[in-house]
Each structure stands twice: as structure tokens, then as C-alpha cells.
Amino acid sequence: MEYKLNRLKTTSLIGPMVDKHWEGLRLAKQKGEKVAWCSGPLFIFPYAMNMKCHFMAGYAAYCGGRNQADRLLEIAEDDGDLPDTCSYHRLHMGMAAAVEKGIPVKEEVILPIPDLMISGRLCPEMSHYAEGLYRKMGIRVVGVDAAPPHREEDMLPMERFFERQIKENLIPALEEVCGRPFDYDRMSEILAVLKKTAELRNECWEYFKKTPSPWTLWDYGVSIAPVFYLMGNPETIPYYEKLKAELAERAEQNVGAVEPEKYRLYWDGWLPWGFLGKFIRKMAPFGAVPLVGRYPWEFFPHPERIEPYPDPVRTFVKQVYSDGGLARANLPALALPEICKWIETYSIDGLIMFSSKTCRMWNMGHPDTIDEIERRYGIPGVVIEADMVDSRMLSEAQIDTRLSALFEMIETRKKARKR
Amino acid sequence: MERILKKFFELTANPYGSLAEWKEKNKKKVIGCYPMQLPEEIIHAAGMLPVIIWRSNEPVTMGHAHIAPFNCGLTRSFVDDAVKGKLSFLDGVVFYRMCLQAQSLPFIIERNACPSYMEYLYLPALYPGASIRDYLIEEFERLKKSLEEFGGQEITVQSLNRSISVYNRNRRLLAEVYALRREKPGLIKGREMQAIVNSSMLMPKEEHNRLLEELIPELKKRSPADQKVRVVIYGGLCQTVQPEVLDLIESLGMVIVDDDMYVGSRYFANEVEASEKPVESLANRYLKKLPPCPTKGDWETDWTDYVIEIVKRNKAQGVITMLVKFCPPHLCYYPDLKRKFAEHGIPEVLIELEHEVISLEQTRTRLQSFIEIIGGV
Numbered sequence: 001m002e003y004k005l006n007r008l009k010t011t012s013l014i015g016p017m018v019d020k021h022w023e024g025l026r027l028a029k030q031k032g033e034k035v036a037w038c039s040g041p042l043f044i045f046p047y048a049m050n051m052k053c054h055f056m057a058g059y060a061a062y063c064g065g066r067n068q069a070d071r072l073l074e075i076a077e078d079d080g081d082l083p084d085t086c087s088y089h090r091l092h093m094g095m096a097a098a099v100e101k102g103i104p105v106k107e108e109v110i111l112p113i114p115d116l117m118i119s120g121r122l123c124p125e126m127s128h129y130a131e132g133l134y135r136k137m138g139i140r141v142v143g144v145d146a147a148p149p150h151r152e153e154d155m156l157p158m159e160r161f162f163e164r165q166i167k168e169n170l171i172p173a174l175e176e177v178c179g180r181p182f183d184y185d186r187m188s189e190i191l192a193v194l195k196k197t198a199e200l201r202n203e204c205w206e207y208f209k210k211t212p213s214p215w216t217l218w219d220y221g222v223s224i225a226p227v228f229y230l231m232g233n234p235e236t237i238p239y240y241e242k243l244k245a246e247l248a249e250r251a252e253q254n255v256g257a258v259e260p261e262k263y264r265l266y267w268d269g270w271l272p273w274g275f276l277g278k279f280i281r282k283m284a285p286f287g288a289v290p291l292v293g294r295y296p297w298e299f300f301p302h303p304e305r306i307e308p309y310p311d312p313v314r315t316f317v318k319q320v321y322s323d324g325g326l327a328r329a330n331l332p333a334l335a336l337p338e339i340c341k342w343i344e345t346y347s348i349d350g351l352i353m354f355s356s357k358t359c360r361m362w363n364m365g366h367p368d369t370i371d372e373i374e375r376r377y378g379i380p381g382v383v384i385e386a387d388m389v390d391s392r393m394l395s396e397a398q399i400d401t402r403l404s405a406l407f408e409m410i411e412t413r414k415k416a417r418k419r
Numbered sequence: 420m421e422r423i424l425k426k427f428f429e430l431t432a433n434p435y436g437s438l439a440e441w442k443e444k445n446k447k448k449v450i451g452c453y454p455m456q457l458p459e460e461i462i463h464a465a466g467m468l469p470v471i472i473w474r475s476n477e478p479v480t481m482g483h484a485h486i487a488p489f490n491c492g493l494t495r496s497f498v499d500d501a502v503k504g505k506l507s508f509l510d511g512v513v514f515y516r517m518c519l520q521a522q523s524l525p526f527i528i529e530r531n532a533c534p535s536y537m538e539y540l541y542l543p544a545l546y547p548g549a550s551i552r553d554y555l556i557e558e559f560e561r562l563k564k565s566l567e568e569f570g571g572q573e574i575t576v577q578s579l580n581r582s583i584s585v586y587n588r589n590r591r592l593l594a595e596v597y598a599l600r601r602e603k604p605g606l607i608k609g610r611e612m613q614a615i616v617n618s619s620m621l622m623p624k625e626e627h628n629r630l631l632e633e634l635i636p637e638l639k640k641r642s643p644a645d646q647k648v649r650v651v652i653y654g655g656l657c658q659t660v661q662p663e664v665l666d667l668i669e670s671l672g673m674v675i676v677d678d679d680m681y682v683g684s685r686y687f688a689n690e691v692e693a694s695e696k697p698v699e700s701l702a703n704r705y706l707k708k709l710p711p712c713p714t715k716g717d718w719e720t721d722w723t724d725y726v727i728e729i730v731k732r733n734k735a736q737g738v739i740t741m742l743v744k745f746c747p748p749h750l751c752y753y754p755d756l757k758r759k760f761a762e763h764g765i766p767e768v769l770i771e772l773e774h775e776v777i778s779l780e781q782t783r784t785r786l787q788s789f790i791e792i793i794g795g796v
């Protein structure tokens with residue numbers, strides 16, 4: 001089928017912003033700045049102390065996007081890691097081994113050894129990576145357990161526990177490392193910028209409701225850093241203003257991101273950071289466009305509920321648990337109602353469950369979720385087994401077959417509905 | 420002795436039939452517990468039988484439609500059993516979060532097996548700070564309350580202390596069996612030892628205690644097999660090792676002197692103190708850093724040091740890693756274990772335990788070259 005993939009102009013501005021972030025981190029030590037590494041959603045705390053901070057999943061996406069993942073994974077395996085291990089974990093171990101042993105890798109993926117590692121245990125592997133780096137390099141660790149709940153009624157006790165650990169463990173550790181009191185005002189300022197950026201982001205989300213959609217989930221995926229680890233950076237506001245203007249213009253002229261638009265898709269799991277181009281080139285010829293996904297959608301923030309003042313810690317904690325989506329995004333039981341909502345809001349035709357071979361956070365429950373959605377909405381779905389960054393775990397043939405199967409099923413259902 | 424061992428083997432080979440029968444006869448509820456750290460004593464004190472979830476002997480078939488192949492054998496096998504209806508005799512299941520598989524599993528089980536009782540605990544990592552202990556106690560209290568509601572029976576300080584004492588007795592007896600093996604390596608075969616511990620997970624502790632009391636004097640009368648190359652096995656998180664692998668180790672001229680396995684010495688490590696606040700005592704056991712458990716998030720206690728200590732104490736010549744395929748906590752730790760064993764000059768070999776296909780030939784080759792290295796035969 002003749003098709004057109006219309007790229008957005010604004011998203012090209014993201015690369016330099018992201019590069020600047022990682023470069024700032026790389027050069028921090030030379031400038032005498034303190035550095036943290038962070039898993040889970042806690043990087044705002046070192047930011048509030050003017051520390052430079054890495055974010056585990058963000059770093060992995062960055063390596064994937066820069067085509068450096070395979071190289072780091074190879075180094076990790078030479079250093080003893082087994083390929084079934086979480087590839088985000090392996091990427092970090094590969095980078096640490098490269099630094100330790102002077103193995104050549106591209107400078108852009110090198111990180112400075114931190115003054116503090118924050119183990120935000122949203123997933124147990126996020127803890128394992130900090131434990132592994134501690135054993136390798138003896139870096140100071142502070143742990144915050146942050147389990148996602150299975151049921152709504154578990155939310156508040158967990159939120160209280162999370163808040164207590166932040167106040168009793170994380171903040172004192174940062175104060176000690178930085179030698180000064182925690183900067184609550186700065187945290188509020190960051191949240192205020194985040195709120196503004198995320199409000200604009202939400203306005204951009206409105207355009208996903210349009211047919212044809214002027215942008216794709218991939219476009220949002222590459223624009224996610226401003227509402228995530230670039231939070232508080234004032235450049236994030238003009239970025240989303242520009243993005244919104246471009247989307248408005250496209251919507252006005254009825255220009256779709258994929259033309260002609262035929263199938264509107266939900267995407268579950270990590271975005272395939274190393275292979276975004278590959279996947280969209282496989283979907284677009286069918287007129288298929290990924291629009292909404294559990295990971296990029298429901299990780300905080302929910303700007304309408306952010307209250308930067310007077311208690312930034314409280315509002316943050318609620319963003320993660322009761323007021324936000326992060327705690328609801330991770331486990332299939334609480335994610336299911338959200339998926340249903342998106343199917344209705346964005347007129348979804350089919351589901352792709354991206355099952356990461358090395359991330360068991362995002363591969364459990366996929367077939368049952370498909371089954372449940374099919375039962376409720378008559379919408380089909382397929383599972384694609386691959387990995388977010390490890391190219392050896394990607395099978396072109398499997399992707400092609402599963403995608404064709406999905407589009408055939410959608411067609412059959414559509415015909416049946418017409419009859 | 421043979422009669423008791425036979426009973427253990429039968430139970431561990433086919434827990435389904437025995438448990439269903441037990442339940443029918445005793446008119447009590449049976450609760451499946453996901454390994455490795457749940458406080459079974461609370462369930463016992465609620466008048467129910469806690470059993471540790473096991474890996475079946477069958478390859479996964481129907482379960483494939485519900486769980487991806489790159490998850491550990493225990494999880495896939497449990498899902499398979501659940502969707503096949505093989506676990507219908509379980510009145511309930513208790514899970515907790517120690518790895519990603521265990522974290523997301525309840526959704527699948529709830530949808531496909533609908534046990535009448537299902538509880539999920541968020542047992543915290545062993546991070547420093549008082550909040551961890553307080554939250555842990557809250558979680559154990561929550562379990563206690565929900566079991567009281569489900570079973571309609573109050574769990575008193577006395578009843579919980581009674582259960583604790585039954586469990587402690589079992590721990591002591593199992594420790595005695597282990598001491599015998601350490602003293603006279605070869606006295607108890609690897610597969611026997613595994614069945615002895617595994618059966619404790621699958622039958623009332625009172626009965627297991629009685630059987631062990633009978634068994635221990637008999638074991639003492641046995642004479643050990645010839646002295647061979649002494650090895651320690653460690654790992655095997657949550658699950659049993661195929662007995663054939665244990666046989667293979669022995670048939671190649673090695674003797675397992677000790678282990679650091681979950682279905683092994685980890686299961687009975689650390690007694691619980693009887694006290695006025697038994698729930699807190701149970702929490703104290705969970706908070707113990709030894710034996711180090713890679714699922715507990717403790718970055719300071721080094722698991723390798725612990726295993727090396729076992730190796731040295733037993734004058735073992737090498738260590739065999741039993742790594743459950745697709746088990747993240749062990750996978751993430753393995754490179755450091757391997758490196759440190761090498762630094763200490765301790766020969767190590769990796770055996771990956773797969774649920775379905777265990778290529779014994781490949782395992783044999785690995786073990787053969789291992790024994791050549793450690794200079795056995």
C-alpha cells in the first residue's frame with residue numbers, strides 16, 4: 001500500500017536537549033558537582049539539591065537511541081553477565097566494566113561514578129542493579145522500596161511507607177552527601193515547571209483523539225524526557241508549546257502522522273527504544289499507527305493534581321501512588337481499567353503487547369489482558385516477543401507474522417461488525 | 420528408614436494426590452505459599468496447612484497460553500497447573516513480591532484459578548531504617564487478620580507461639596540431618612536430602628517432625644559411601660533441582676557435603692523467638708541478613724562470602740552453581756559470585772536448571788570437566 005510517514009519538525013529539538021542532559025552529567029565531576037544515579041522515579045530529589053542525576057531507564061533508552069546498546073551488552077557479557085538478565089541492568093554493568101577496565105566505548109554513553117546511588121525499588125531488578133554496582137565499586141547506596149500495588153486498597157499504606165522512606169532515608173542521605181539541608185523550595189520550583197510542561201503535554205494528548213492522528217506514540221515517546229528526567233528544565237515548556245502548535249497546524253490541515261491511517265493501535269510495555277524506526281516502518285505500510293501505551297501514558301505526572309506548594313514531597317508521593325498513574329501502570333490488574341479507558345477515548349482497533357524477554361515487569365499477564373479486552377470490546381491483540389534494546393532478541397519474521405495476523409484479525413472483526 | 424524416605428519421595432513426586440487426600444481426611448484448609456520468605460507459622464496458627472508452591476514434573480503445555488517462556492520454571496509450572504485445574508484442592512494462595520515473576524503472577528492466577536482466598540504481601544527490601552521493620556510488621560499483621568477472617572478462627576499469641584515452636588522443632592531436626600551429612604559426607608544422597616527438606620514444605624510440620632525423629636537414629640546407623648570429591652551446591656532459588664542432576668553429580672565421583680539452597684539449608688535457617696509479640700518475632704526472622712537472599716535487596720551482605728565460608732568450613736574442593744533459568748535475582752548476582760570464587764581460587768561450575776528440557780548430556784560434560792579441574796578422578 002502507498003503510504004506516507006509524516007515526521008514532526010519539533011521532535012528534532014529533543015536530541016540536543018537530551019544530549020545536553022547527558023553531557024552535563026558526564027562533565028559534572030570536572031565542574032565539582034555532585035552526581036547521583038537513580039532507578040525508579042526519585043531523581044527529582046537529587047535535582048532539588050542541584051545534583052546531576054542519571055535515571056536508569058532513561059539512560060537505557062538513550063543508549064538504545066544512540067545505537068550503543070549492543071556494544072555495552074557485549075562488554076557486560078564478556079564481564080560475566082548472562083543474556084537472560086534484564087538488559088537495562090546489563091547495560092549499566094557493561095558501562096561500569098568499560099570504565100573500570102578502560103574498554104573503549106563511545107564517550108557519549110560514559111557516565112561519571114556517582115557520589116550516591118538511589119535504589120528506587122519499583123521493580124526488584126532496580127535494586128539488583130544498585131546492589132551489583134555497590135559490589136563492583138563500593139558506591140554509597142540509599143534504598144527506597146516502592147512496590148506497585150495490586151489493589152486500590154493497598155495504595156494508601158504503600159504511599160505512607162514510600163513517603164516515610166523518603167523523609168527518613170533519602171533526604172538525610174542527600175543532605176549528608178551535599179553537606180546542606182534539603183532544598184524544598186527548589187523541589188517546588190521543579191514541580192511548578194513540570195506542571196506547566198505536563199499541562200501542555202496533556203493538551204497535545206488531545207490530538208491523539210483525532211482521526212487521522214497528527215502524531216504517534218513514538219513521537220510522544222521521544223518527547224517524554226521533558227515530563228520525566230528533564231523535569232524542571234525551563235526549556236521543556238517551549239518544547240511542548242512548539243509541539244502543540246505543530247500538532248494544531250496538522251490537525252487544522254487534516255494531516256496524519258501516517259497516511260492513510262487505517263488502524264489505531266494500543267502498545268503495551270516498554271517502547272522499543274533501540275528499534276523505533278524499524279517498528280514504525282513495519283506498521284506504517286499497513287496504515288497502522290501506535291497511539292497510546294501503558295508505559296509512556298501512565299508514568300507520572302498527572303499535572304492537574306500536582307500542587308508544587310506548600311509540600312512538594314507530599315504532592316510527589318501522591319503522583320507516584322494515589323494521585324498518579326505510576327503505581328497503576330505496572331501491574332496488569334490495576335492497568336486493565338486504564339487500558340479500557342484508552343480504548344474508548346482513542347478509538348483503538350487493536351493491541352500490541354510488546355513482551356520484553358528480559359523485563360518480566362512487562363511480559364507477565366499479556367495474553368490474559370488481550371483475552372479480557374477481546375471479551376469486553378471485541379478488539380484483537382497480539383504479543384510480540386523481543387527486547388527493548390538487545391537486538392539479538394528481535395526476530396523480524398516474528399514481528400512481520402504477528403503484525404499481519406493482527407491486521408487480518410482487525411479486518412475480520414470489522415467485517416463481522418458490519419454484517 | 421526406607422519406609423520414611425519412600426514416603427518423602429512419593430509426596431514430593433506427587434503432592435497433588437497426597438494433599439487432596441489429607442484435606443479430605445482432616446477437613447482443613449490448604450494454603451499454597453509462594454517461596455521463599457512467607458511466615459508459614461501464621462497460616463498454621465490459623466488452623467490451616469501451609470504448603471510451599473512446587474514445580475510440577477510435567478512440561479508446561481496449557482500454561483503457554485498465559486505466560487511467556489522466558490519466565491522461571493516454578494512460575495510457569497504453577498500457572499500451567501493452575502490453568503489445568505490441578506490445584507483446585509488449594510483453598511488459597513499467598514504471594515509476596517520478591518521478584519518480577521512473583522510480582523505479576525497473582526493477576527494470572529486470579530483470572531484463571533480463582534482460589535477462594537488470595538493474599539499478596541509487599542514484603543520490603545532489607546534497606547536500613549525503622550520504616551522497613553514497621554511496614555513489614557504491618558504486612559504480617561494484615562496477613563494475620565485476613566486469615567482470621569477467612570478461617571473464622573482467632574490467631575492468639577498462644578496459638579502463634581505454639582506454631583512457632585512446632586516450626587522451630589522442625590528447623591532443629593532438619594539442622595540435625597544436615598549436621599549428620601557434614602560429619603559423614605555421602606551418608607545421605609543428594610536426592611534424599613532434597614526430598615527430606617521438600618517434604619517438610621508439603622506436609623504438616625507435626626507429622627514431619629515425628630518422621631524425622633524416627634529417621635535420624637536410623638540415618639546414624641548408615642555407613643557413608645566412600646570418600647569422594649567434596650562439593651557444595653548453592654542457588655536453586657525457590658525450586659527443586661531435578662533429582663537426576665543430583666544423581667549425576669554423585670555418579671561422577673563427587674559428594675555434596677553441604678548446600679546453600681532454598682530447598683535445602685536456607686529453608687530451615689534461623690529459628691523464630693517465642694515472645695509476647697510473636698508477629699514481631701516472625702518479622703525479626705525475615706530481617707535476618709544471613710543466609711543472604713538475593714531477593715531481599717541487601718547490598719551490604721555478600722552472598723559469595725557466605726558460600727565461600729560454607730566451602731571452607733566443609734573443606735570442599737569446589738562449588739556448583741544451581742542457577743534457575745530466567746531467575747533474575749540470581750542472574751544479576753551471578754557475575755560477582757563467579758568472579759569472587761575465582762579470586763579465592765575456588766573452582767566453580769554453572770548448571771542452568773531448565774524446567775522442561777534439562778540436557779543431561781550437556782550437564783554431564785560440564786560436570787566432567789569440572790571434576791577434572793578439581794582433581795578428583
Ligand code: SF4
Nearest residue numbers: 086088123125359361
Ligand atoms: S526488569 Fe524491567 S522494569 Fe525492572 S529494571 Fe529491568 S527493564 Fe526496568
Ligand code: SF4
Nearest residue numbers: 491518656657746747
Ligand atoms: S526461582 Fe527466581 S525467578 Fe522464580 S520465583 Fe524464585 S526468585 Fe523468582
